[in-house]
Amino acid sequence: MKIESKPTTGIIPCPVILLSVEGSPQPNIITLSWVANVCSDPPSVAVGIRSQRHSHALVKEAGNFVLNVPSSEHLEAAKTCGTKSGRDIDKFAECGFHAVASSRISSPMIAECPINLECEVREIVSPGVHDLFIAEVVAFHMDEDVTENGQFDPQKMQAFTYLPLSGQYWSLGKRM
């Protein structure tokens, strides 16, 4: 028995990504779930950011950003970076994160996140209250300790996911 309700953004499960972007006096971080890999060649991502958010202006200004994939130990930081504004606080300091220089772009990476994608904005489209930044991945980094023989090993990283339909964060279980 299917129940029809108000149209909503019901795709689950969603990634939880910490976007870092250069700024003045300090770089900023915003937590996002409206984000996806969207193209293999060139490797590209799409990122939805509400136009009123501080990071929206910073990304437009910089033309680049880093998508940092956190592990479960960063859950509280993800909540902080998703609810507080970089206009009011230094989120790197607040979360105990360290900014490290990227190799190809001006925005810094978050050292503590095990996976980092350096991205350059290629196009911006405006489906509604969120703008959609379409960006090319120009550099990719992984912590050695989430790899096995040079390949990503999910067993070594406590990845987690967000379910917008229930507003819950869930850990991953096991390989199917």
Next chain:
Amino acid sequence: MKIESKPTTGIIPCPVILLSVEGSPQPNIITLSWVANVCSDPPSVAVGIRSQRHSHALVKEAGNFVLNVPSSEHLEAAKTCGTKSGRDIDKFAECGFHAVASSRISSPMIAECPINLECEVREIVSPGVHDLFIAEVVAFHMDEDVTENGQFDPQKMQAFTYLPLSGQYWSLGKRM
């Protein structure tokens, strides 16, 4: 210690979505992970589809599609719909799925998937070998048996996720 490697689509974890679209002589299904909620108002999604895929032409022709969220019992169907072509087989028949009429669009829903988003294409952008279809969610359906008091209850749905960096499907674990 961070290791830099070739730029890649490294966002994890990713949703696993079965996109259904009208077609002749029968509707088709394609499994996608290059998909996200991207805007809250109007509720919108973005879907990356490689231009050579059969469903790419069908979505362009129909101007609409349904995003069906499968549960773990549909893992084999997801693999089938991601690797075989609707040019060669009837994927609804192959997977034992039933097409049911949508309420607002011409493409049918997959009855067996617990969550269904009816979507109308609003814009197509071309970051590379995948085109990105940006679409508005115009109707939303959930199976009653994944709800509790009318709200989505993740405990009642065995959702799963895809990790492109390792090519693995993982179940969800527990609420954090």
